[in-house]
Amino acid sequence: MLTSNGYVLSPERLGMLAEVPRRERGDREALRARLARDGYLFLRGLLDPAEVLEFRRYFFERTGVADAHGVPRVVDRAELRRVLFGEVVPGPQYEAFCAQPALRGWYEWFLGGETFLHRRKIIRHIAPGEAGIGTATQAHYDLVYLREGTDQVLSAWIPLGDCPVSLGGLTYLEGSHHRVLREEAAGTLKRPAASITADLPSLADEYDANWLVADYAAGDVVIHTAHTVHAALDNVSSSMRLSTDIRYQLAATPVDGRWQSHWHDRDGL
Template sequence: MLTSNGYVLDESARRLGELQPVPDAERHDRDALWDRLRRDGYLFLRGALDPGDVHGFRAYYGRSVAPSGVWTGAEDRAEYRHILFRQVVPGPEYAAFCAQPAVRDWYAWFLGGETFLHRRKLIRHVRPGESGVGTATQAHYDLVYLREGTDRVLSSWIPLGDCPVPRGGLTYLEGCHHRVMAQERAGTLKLPATSITADLPGLADEHDARWLVADYEAGDMVVHSAYTVHAALDNVDDDYRLSTDIRYQRAADPIDWRWQQHWHDRDGL
């Protein structure tokens, strides 16, 4: 049974589908990829990164946060937060991972010029069994957090290790970026707040759309536009889910100044 923030998803064919990977024939065709991104709102790039590099960073993270007791069942949450926000997030290992050639060079090719990586980058560590409203990322689209810059910013969601569907990866509301863009242009959005709702099944019914899910593997990367509605599932697996969210854009486009400090969960964004 798939849930998000405790809400049970409708797993019928009308409300649940599969995220479609970019076919091999299109992987090196920039025009085809842009057409796909405009149509679908996302690019699911299987094997974009070296799995060894992904597993290596996951192991580094595990070692780094171990002194907090996170793996022993006696976690000191204050110590964990100290390590995460003072050591891991601003550390050179995380910076190198997010700007590795497999990511940096792909964006330079795809965007056709000099790129800019936002300094505010997020790491999500979701433990098995965590549930309830506020646990999983609620349905939203990224532009509501990035109003001070260009709407052409692109997000990369990277699972830091294998992430089968029950482990609570990202899910996308099929085709809803078209509706969001129309509402943005018309100024008719009902909820211009940061998140739309925690009620994923209700949102799917409202839009008559499917939530798209995938069994992600280490090395996969999903790129999505600032208008693409997405959320996370609850982790009902037996292992923790680790992932990162990073954002690239053309360096010449306006940059949201609020995103140029290291991420902290009290930064107000």
Template sequence: MLTSNGYQLDERRLGRLVAVPDGERADRDVLRRRLWRDGYLFLTRLLDPATVLEFRRYYFAKTGLADADGRPREVERGAYRAVLFGEIVPGPEYDALCRQQALRGWFEWFFGAEVFLHRRKIIRHTAPGENGIGTATQAHYDLVYLREGTDQVLSAWIPLGDCPVERGGLTYLEGSHHRVRREEAEGRLKRPAASITADLPALAEQYDARWLVADYAAGDVVIHTAHTVHAALDNVDQVMRLSTDIRYQPAALDVDARWQHDWHDQDGL
């Protein structure tokens, strides 16, 4: 049984995220068409798993949130937040993870241009058993938070460690970017920036679409457009879920200046 924010997903409205086949990985035109069609690119093993797992160990050692196996520990919230926003988010280890050649180089190749990484980069963790509205990322599409820049920005969601479905990974609403693009073109812009809903089953019915899920592994990356509706599942495993989401775009296009500061959960974005 899969849930998100406590809402149980309907099995009739579930599907699997499809990874890009190895034979298509080096064909940029095919990948661009695939991204336009599906709204996402599921790239397995894009990153070195050892690099990802090294950062995972660093994160939990610094914050104390989990042991080496990812099992949760009790920590004082104030101390944890001080480390997260004062040391980890602005730190060189996190920056190196997000700018590693396997990632930045892929975006340069895909865009065929110099790229720009938004400074506001987000790290999320979900402990086992957390549920109810407000615990998992609610359904949304990224453009509503990036109105002051180009809509050609692409997000990379990176599981920091293995993330089987039960650990609460990201889920994508199949084909949702086509509807969002139409509504955006018609001027039905969602303002102010806000999530669509926590009720994923109802949204699937509204869109007549499936929520796509996957068992992610360390080294996997999912690239999605700014129009693709996505959300997170609840963690019903015994291990902490850790992930990051970052955004690249062609450097020559307009940049949302609000996203050029280190992330903080009280920054109003």
């Protein structure tokens, strides 16, 4: 049974995230067509798992929120905030991970030019057993938070370690970007920034679409457009879920200046 913010997802409204097949991985035009059709690219093994696991080890060691196996630990919240927002988020290890050649190089190849990485990069550590509204990322699409730049920002969601569905990874609403694009053009969607809802089952019915899920592995990356509706599942395992979401765009396109400071949970975005 999968839940998000305590809402039970209907098995009739669930599907599997489609991996990009190996034959398409080097075909830029095929990938662009797939992204336009599906709103996401599920790239298995884009990153070296050893690099992912090394950053995961660093994060847990530095913050103390879990042991090396991901088993949660009790930490002082004030000290955690100091370390997370004062050392880890603005630190060189995180910057190097997000700008590693396998990731930046892929974006440069796919976008066909010099890229720009937004400074506001988010790390989420989600403990098990949390449920109820407000405990998992609610359904939204990224453009509502990035309106002051190009709408061609491409987000990368990266599980920092193996992430089966029980750990509460991201889920994507199938084909949702097509409707969002239409409604954005018509000016009928929410302004200013706001999540759509915590009620994923009702949203699936409204869109007549499935929520797509996957068992992610260290090294996997999901690229999604700024119009693709996504949310997080609840963590019903016994381990900490660790992930990061970052955003690249062509350097020549307009940049949302509000996203050029390091992420903080009180930055108002």
